[in-house]
Amino acid sequence: MEKHCDDRLDDGFSNRLRGISMDYGGMMISDSVNKRLYRFRELMDREKIDTFLVTVPENRFYLSGFEADDLQLTESSGALLVSPSSQFLLTDFRYREEAEEQAPGYEIHIYSDGMPQVLKDLFLSLGTERLGVEGHFLTWVRFQEVEKALRESRPSGQMVATDGLVEELRVIKEPGEIELIRQSLNLTEEALVSVWEDLTIGRRERDVAWAIESFIRQSGGEDVSFPPIVASGPNAALPHAVPSDRRIEAGEPVILDLGSRLHHYCSDMTRTWIAGTPSDWLREIYRVVREAQLAAQDAVRSGVESVDVDAAARALITKAGYGERFGHGLGHGVGLAVHEKPGLRRVKGMVLQENMVVTVEPGIYLPGYGGVRLENMVRVTATGCEVLNRQDLIYSF
Ligand code: ZN
Ligand code: ZN
Secondary structure, three states, rough: HHHHHHHHHHHHHHHHHHHHHOOOOOHHHHHHHOOOOHHHHHHHOOOOEEEEEOOOOOHHHHHHHOOOOOOEEOOOOOOOOOOOOOOEEEEEEHHHHHHHHHOOEEEEEEEOOOOHHHHHHHHHHHHHEEEEEEEEOOOHHHHHHHHHHHHOOOOOOEEEOOOOOOHHHOOOHHHHHHHHHHHHHHHHHHHHHHHHHOOOOEEHHHHHHHHHHHHHHOOOOOOOOOEEEEEEEEHHOOOOOOOOOOOOOOOEEEEEEEEEEOOEOOOEEEEEOOOOOOOOOHHHHHHHHHHHHHHHHHHOOOEHHHHHHHOOOOOHHHHHHOHHHHHOOOOEEEOOOOOOEEEEEEOOOEOOOOOOOEEEOOEEEEEEOOOEEEEEEEEEEOOOEEEEOOOOOOOOO
């Protein structure tokens, strides 16, 4: 009886915590850290790794809540060291306060003379035998530093280069993450609507890109998730065009590809604006791209191979005669990074699972003329997908 009562109390308490978490992103994240660490330790166990060094900034945040970014690959703001029963955040004195506040579950170690000095002590006290590192991100110089520290403190220790172990967890989004992704996408859509209304013949690509960027920053976004693409006329035939001084001309397509970063989560969407009356070729490729997008969205479902979703769009575009003009993959995962797993490409990738969040972005590019791309973000569900975008700013020809 007493036990039952306790359970109810516990439930009430954790429900209240969850309630608070939904309102305050910070609490939710620290609430998630324990669960994430638990699952990560299962992966370490699977890989027979007893100590793991986390250096990818998004992974560091995901597993600890420590928010600092790296200025560049060679200037790290810190690393996590995870063992089966303890976790450490290694950083320098500039980040001491943030580290203590943002990663309360971690033992903070401040290094003044480089990270290896602290690593050596920790390897020794942990008795590290198999040290996992993130081979896909560590520079060669850093790799050698870490290896030297291990050799000096634990001569029998081995380095194990992994590729995407924390990312394996990040690929499936938690409910709280999906909510943050929605908020990030809402901001991106608001930014697009605001510039869409001001698009006119004669505007410069560069000015439109700046309008997007400043809207996102002024509306609370931490940053753009990537520099906006505003590509008009022939530039729209370049999938990753850089906004130029070119002015929009009558009858042209303008590809607008943009994203925000809000509460650390990225968004990414594309619409194609048409300046006035489109010519027949433009109308046609627009129609094909939209049909391909709808076909691919129909193909998304938990249990489907990512290559089959790409193929659903590609088959339609190829049938219309533009197969050669759709040179990139159909989409990619979005989360803490704007491009992450799973990739939806022409090659076999990953079986989609519920609560992955991916883009669906077919395009057709005609060199010298222009192009069309439409990009939505969708959440994979058991029976299909939920399109996270509002379905506007899309023409129906
Ligand atoms: Zn995009
Ligand atoms: Zn994208």
